[in-house]
Structures are given as C-alpha cells and as structure tokens.
Amino acid sequence: MIKVAILGYGNIGRAAEEAIKAAPDMQLAGIFHHNDCLDKLTNYQSPITNDERPVDVVLLCTPTREVPKFAAVLAAKGICTVDSFDIHGQISTLRAQLNPVCEANKTVSIISAGWDPGSDSVVRALLMAMAPKGITYTNFGPGRSMGHSVAAKAIKGVKNALSMTIPLGTGVHRRMVYIELEEGADFKTVEAAILADDYFAHDETHVIPVESVDALNNVAHGVNLVRSGVSGETHNQRFEFNMTINNPALTGQVMVSCARAAFRMRQHGEYGAKTMIELRPIDLLPGTNEENIKALV
Amino acid sequence: MIKVAILGYGNIGRAAEEAIKAAPDMQLAGIFHHNDCLDKLTNYQSPITNDERPVDVVLLCTPTREVPKFAAVLAAKGICTVDSFDIHGQISTLRAQLNPVCEANKTVSIISAGWDPGSDSVVRALLMAMAPKGITYTNFGPGRSMGHSVAAKAIKGVKNALSMTIPLGTGVHRRMVYIELEEGADFKTVEAAILADDYFAHDETHVIPVESVDALNNVAHGVNLVRSGVSGETHNQRFEFNMTINNPALTGQVMVSCARAAFRMRQHGEYGAKTMIELRPIDLLPGTNEENIKALV
Numbered sequence: 001m002i003k004v005a006i007l008g009y010g011n012i013g014r015a016a017e018e019a020i021k022a023a024p025d026m027q028l029a030g031i032f033h034h035n036d037c038l039d040k041l042t043n044y045q046s047p048i049t050n051d052e053r054p055v056d057v058v059l060l061c062t063p064t065r066e067v068p069k070f071a072a073v074l075a076a077k078g079i080c081t082v083d084s085f086d087i088h089g090q091i092s093t094l095r096a097q098l099n100p101v102c103e104a105n106k107t108v109s110i111i112s113a114g115w116d117p118g119s120d121s122v123v124r125a126l127l128m129a130m131a132p133k134g135i136t137y138t139n140f141g142p143g144r145s146m147g148h149s150v151a152a153k154a155i156k157g158v159k160n161a162l163s164m165t166i167p168l169g170t171g172v173h174r175r176m177v178y179i180e181l182e183e184g185a186d187f188k189t190v191e192a193a194i195l196a197d198d199y200f201a202h203d204e205t206h207v208i209p210v211e212s213v214d215a216l217n218n219v220a221h222g223v224n225l226v227r228s229g230v231s232g233e234t235h236n237q238r239f240e241f242n243m244t245i246n247n248p249a250l251t252g253q254v255m256v257s258c259a260r261a262a263f264r265m266r267q268h269g270e271y272g273a274k275t276m277i278e279l280r281p282i283d284l285l286p287g288t289n290e291e292n293i294k295a296l297v
Numbered sequence: 298m299i300k301v302a303i304l305g306y307g308n309i310g311r312a313a314e315e316a317i318k319a320a321p322d323m324q325l326a327g328i329f330h331h332n333d334c335l336d337k338l339t340n341y342q343s344p345i346t347n348d349e350r351p352v353d354v355v356l357l358c359t360p361t362r363e364v365p366k367f368a369a370v371l372a373a374k375g376i377c378t379v380d381s382f383d384i385h386g387q388i389s390t391l392r393a394q395l396n397p398v399c400e401a402n403k404t405v406s407i408i409s410a411g412w413d414p415g416s417d418s419v420v421r422a423l424l425m426a427m428a429p430k431g432i433t434y435t436n437f438g439p440g441r442s443m444g445h446s447v448a449a450k451a452i453k454g455v456k457n458a459l460s461m462t463i464p465l466g467t468g469v470h471r472r473m474v475y476i477e478l479e480e481g482a483d484f485k486t487v488e489a490a491i492l493a494d495d496y497f498a499h500d501e502t503h504v505i506p507v508e509s510v511d512a513l514n515n516v517a518h519g520v521n522l523v524r525s526g527v528s529g530e531t532h533n534q535r536f537e538f539n540m541t542i543n544n545p546a547l548t549g550q551v552m553v554s555c556a557r558a559a560f561r562m563r564q565h566g567e568y569g570a571k572t573m574i575e576l577r578p579i580d581l582l583p584g585t586n587e588e589n590i591k592a593l594v
Binding site: 133 | 312313314315316318319320385388389392409412414416418419420421422423425426427428429430527528529530531533534535536537538539540541542543546547549550551553554572573574575576577578579581582583586587589590591593594
C-alpha cells in the first residue's frame, strides 16, 4: 500500500481524499491543514500505518503560490510530493529549483499535475508526436477561472466576484464576470475598473451585477483541445480532445494517480522534479503492467 | 542525429520515410524491402552516415505477422526496433517474448506503436488515470479495415474486396463490404458466405457489389474514443478523443516519434520491449525537455 498524505484541505484536498480512499493500492496517511507547521508533517507518525515509513507521498493541495515552499522543504526531507501548481509561465522555473533538491535527497516531486497543466499537457505532447507541424488550440470552459475571479474581487467596490471563462474557439475566450457590489459602490465605475484591469483588458469581457455570487457557484469546467497538423508530409490530420468535468474532483484524482507514479519512480531509482509529460502513463495506474497492457493497449 | 532505417516499403514504410525526412534530429539510414535477407540489414554500412554506427533504430513496416520474427532477430543483434504490430490479443505475448532478448542485448523494442494500438492506448491509459471507474468506448472509422478486407477477399468468388468500418457508437460497428465478383460468381452465394464468416457474423454487415474496388480506395480513417467515468467519488466526468486522419501517414509518424523514444531510452540505459503506455510522452518529441515543457505543459 502506498501511504499518501494530504496537505491543504480545501476543494482539491477533499477530492484527493476521496480518490485516495477509492484507490485499491493506497492508504490515507493523514490530512494536514496548510497552515499547520511543516515539522508536524515531516515528523508525523501515522496512526493508520504505524510503521517506520509513515508517508510515501504528500499531495500539496495548498494555494498554488505556496507550493514551491512546501515542495522544497518536503523534498529536502526525502518525501515525494505531487502538486497542481498552475502558473504556466513559472513551471519550468519551479522544476529547475526542485530538481536538484529531489536528486540530492533521492525523491520525486511531480509538479503541475492537474488537468491544465497536467493531463491536457500530455494530450498536447501526444498530438505533437502524431503531427509535429500544425497548430494546437486549447479552449477552456465554460468554467470558473480562479485567477480572474480573484482579480475581479480585488477591484474597489466589489464584494464578491465570479469570472466564467467561455471558449470562443482558436484559443480566444470571453470573460463573463458576475459581481456583488459593496454597499454604495457605483456599478459603472466598478465595471470600467474591471474592463481596464490587465486580466480582462485583452479579452471580450461582460460585467454583470448579481444579488448573490454564491448562488451561481458551480465547479463544472471543461476543455476543447484541437489540433490540425501534418504527419510526415501529409496535411489535414485532425485531432480533438473534449471533456466536461467537476474541476476539483478531476484535479484531486490526477494528483492521486501521480502519487502512484512518484512512488514507483522512486522505487526504480528515478529521482527528480517531473511534469506529467515526463511520466509513463502506465505508472499512473493501479495493477500490474501486464494487466494494464492487456486491458488498455 | 538518430539514424533510422525502414524495413518494408509499403504504405507505412513510405509514410515513415517522409516523417524521418521531416524530423530535425534524424537521418534516413536505409530502406530495405521486407523480403531482403536480414543479414543485409544487420551488416549494413550506411552510405549516408558512413561511420561505425550505421543504424540506431529499424522501423518494422512489414506485414504485422512478420513483425515478431524481425524484431527478435534485430534485438538479438542489439538494434532497436519500432513496430506497429496490431493483433490486440497477441501484444502481451510479443512483449513477453521480446523483452528478455532486448534486456540481454541492451536494446529497446517499441511494439504496437501505431494509433490503435498506439496513441489511442495512451489516451485510454490517461483517461483511466483521470477517472478510474467507468466505461471507455473506442469507436473506429469510418475507414478501411485491413483484416476484414482480407477476410472478404478470401471468400470464394471474390476478386477484390474493401470492408469499411462504420462506427455506430458504444463500440458497435457496421461493416460495409464492397466486392468485385470473379467472373461467373453468384452474388447471393458470395454474400451469404461473407455474412456467415466469423469476421462478419457478429456485426451488422452489408455486402455491395461494385465494378471497381480500387475506385473506392481511400486511406482515411478515424476514431471517436469516449469515456464517462468517476474521479474519486464524483460521477459524470466526460471525456472524448476524436481524430480523422490519413491512416498510413499517422502510423508512419507515430513509429518515427517512437524511434526517438527508443534511442533515448537506450542512451539512458533503459532496455526492454515496451508498449506506448510505457513511454514518457516527452521522449517522443524533438528538442530539449526544457523547450518542450515550456511549450506544452
């Protein structure tokens, strides 16, 4: 059994807990709130497993900006981690920082293991291998953008905000921003501030006042990832990947599957900080390789 | 540069040649017709590369039933191979036979590297990791089924045949069998024989007499792979992968991308017979890992 602990108990931590409990080859080794001290985690003696190896992998279900700190501390203690760090422009830097720590301490950190970055990244890599020339468009949504919602909520006069990402095709997105105003705030002023914000200024954006943002809340999300490309000299090779999913449930599940891969890689003496396109898909799955090859290949 | 040779110069061999020539990191090390003797290949001194390492990887573009023989002989000589062996029920056996030969000779054989088995297998494995419970349906076509076409052509009174696979959803397929009759053959008798053949008896099958099978020939194919599953305890997670492609062009391209993975794995001291779900997607791509992570993750 692989002993997996959860650090951070929000939407994703709760979903990860369910995925661990549903996995035939895992034990939940503990749940830690992300403001608990790190010592408590790294010195933790699991009441469930109660042996000298209290935890194999820690899932970092913290806010994304706290991931680098926790991942580095745990890697330095020789503990595998999985995170869903989702700031696309900083993934490469995070990997470069963590990799030597993991190698020095003979451990594995799987980073940016959600659905985008994450499973979508695997699909994009596979499509590049199938049709090396061409264009891939990743169309997100309809679904809530956490980053845009936070940006809208930070505008003066906004009490609460929900920014929905609506795919218009070819990677172009509309932003539907639902806001609850602070008492006395002027809608037109707030709307103008949102439209001028760098998060929204480059996309078609609609700002809509509502009584309750909470009443609109829905963790549904989706993607439509398309590529038209060239295999060898043959054009017009067309590929499409679609999904409509519960966002935290998928993120938590992907993290848990990656915990399995981290555990196996360390067993095989493969150390380092890895993104999902650097993992063997078979390592994500329970069961033996022979069983999975028979069932899936 | 990775030196790649082609064994077997039919549709797939020709497509593979184009993909090798389009690859920025490969050289074509030679083309061998599959009835050439194996010695000619394994003793071959490439006129292009003209050094002591004439070939890194041989692509086995032979008829699928000849793959196990060639793969074993080349592995025993320490040469990496890639094939698109497509008899689903025998893949596990082929892997088990080749694996010890590859390990003993420190080489890599990537088997069943086309689109199904192949890239579809990777998608199926990824979807299992994303939603471990549920049902995946792989719907093929519309496109020509080589196995069914050969089976129809083997019926007495059939001069030439083309069996098209038509997807009806949930993994159920219709067979549209276009036949040219031998002179004097009775259509009703031939039709009854096709409908009774084990290849066709279990599917909805339509037999249609035509003047020229060749006039209908088209290497277009496609897939619609769908999964509805459960992530953790969350149901109704929905996924779909579609493609419409030129079949030999995609197969040749996938084989060439896998040649790159075979080369890299051998460089890293990872030996054995592997299916595509045992490869890291990043190893299929030219360029450095850093570049690919920045572009794709």
